[in-house]
Amino acid sequence: MTDNNVVLKTDLPLKRFISGKVRDTYDLGDYLLIVVTDRISAFDVVLPVGIPDKGRVLNLISAFWFEKTAKIIPNHVVAVIEDVKQLDEYIPEDQRFDYPAYLTGRSMIVKKVQRLPVECVVRGYLAGSGWSEYKKSQSVCGVPLPPGLRQSQMLPEIIFTPTTKGDDTHDLPMTYQEVEKTVGAALALKLKAISIALYAFARDYARHHDIIIADTKFEFGLDNGNLILIDEALTPDSSRFWDEKLYKVGEAQDSYDKQPVRDWLEASGWNKEPPGLALPPEVIESTRRRYVHAFEVLTGKLP
Template sequence: MSVLLSTDLPFPVFRRGKVRDVYDLGTELLIVATDRISAFDCVMPEGIPDKGRLLTAVASYWFAATEDLVPNHFRGHPGWPAALEAHRKDLAGRAVIVEKTRPLPVECVVRGYLAGSGWKEYQAGGSVCGVALPPGLRLADRLPEPIFTPATKAEEGHDENISFERMAGIVGAELATRLRDLSLALYRRGAELAARKGILLADTKFEFGLSISGELLLIDEALTPDSSRYWLADSWAPGQNPPSLDKQFLRDYLETLPDWNKQPPAPHLPEAVIQGIRARYLDLAGRFGID
């Protein structure tokens, strides 16, 4: 199966992220989701077949399912002007046009269960990002209520979990409160719809930006398996990491490698791991009627 690891389109490059290549169309951006995959802030040498198309379809599903809560930057799938005709095959299903915004310098993370860095932080001090939690919680426990745990957006290196108060110092108290409330509402919508499909939304992150007119928009991606932790509901049991339908499968594999220090260059992935990731992304998309 072929993979798309990079693009070279006849437009100015706005930026190249770990997964997406973004091109400047003036007041809009052309975002192309490649098949690249990253973990621990390192891009793997191999791509995952179909990943970019699946991410685009899942994000489009969630933008539509949450637009009554907050407007988003999605402006549709592109037509095919002459300049893109030669790239039609590569772009089909993985390219979207979005409104250009000024991204806010924070990630809006919501956790409904205790896992990942939140679990490590809780073990160390009984709280996550300054939010005190009840004692005695176990790995993968459902939290009494979803919690908002923001993080910085690092251009290089790892994002840093921060308190709400520190976030308010970065973006202002009024905007921070609005971002928190919107993120919690988005998480609850995602968790509710996911539960109907037999999966638990353990945690997720959202990104927001301000349009040229100053309107707050949900940007980047939403509730995808790259930005969220999804667990199989019928396999969930506190005290252990449940089977997931996201890239935790990749992280778990990388944690078994004794000779990799989580710094570039990333190690090559065995075919079994590549196919395992692909199967999980396909499973998640299929549960929402996406093929």
């Protein structure tokens, strides 16, 4: 079912913790309230239009994977907001307000933890910037690979290609040694092993539902010294999703994400600098269908 009330911004009467390209996060003391908007960005620019259903789909896909992977590693989820009345449990009485209905489905209460400054990128297929680098150096983010691999081919083994993680800066590639220097050798080893385990589990699950997860990225935090999974998990925004039925080695694949947006913007002649362009209705609807389809295929549910 389509949500015609596109949410581009939130302005709740709560202390704002951080706002990203898609998520608005509010500080509730020991907890955070994360609200996933329908904003969409391309080429690092937030566009002036939103994609209906996108926020709910992203939030519910993350919730789905957080539950599925909890046996591998704990995560930050405290509650997924299915009824705004749930918020009374986490918002002090003197700060409560008339909760907007749009919070339902697109928001969750999470633990406030110490975020680690490493984005854990994991790749199982040779695609995107990885393919471009491989053609030049036979490596991806400094990880050497065998000769003769083809575009979109499944890699002989899953590789860990971390990047920096900053609030206001572009993510930059990190070597494993740099990760060790940043978080320590023991924690670096855990990040790599758990990232690969999470990706392998999700990749195998998704293949049984006709979706290939080519690569993804995870973020982690420390909860009283214990490593936990945070942020989002295995969504079309943080991962490269392909249709297994259409998959062909040796060529670029169509993705279950904002590819129609990128394609239209590339064809428009836009210089990729702010302000972003408004999208035509057909591009918005095509993109909406991709997000919704990914959710339905993975979970067997309607968003």
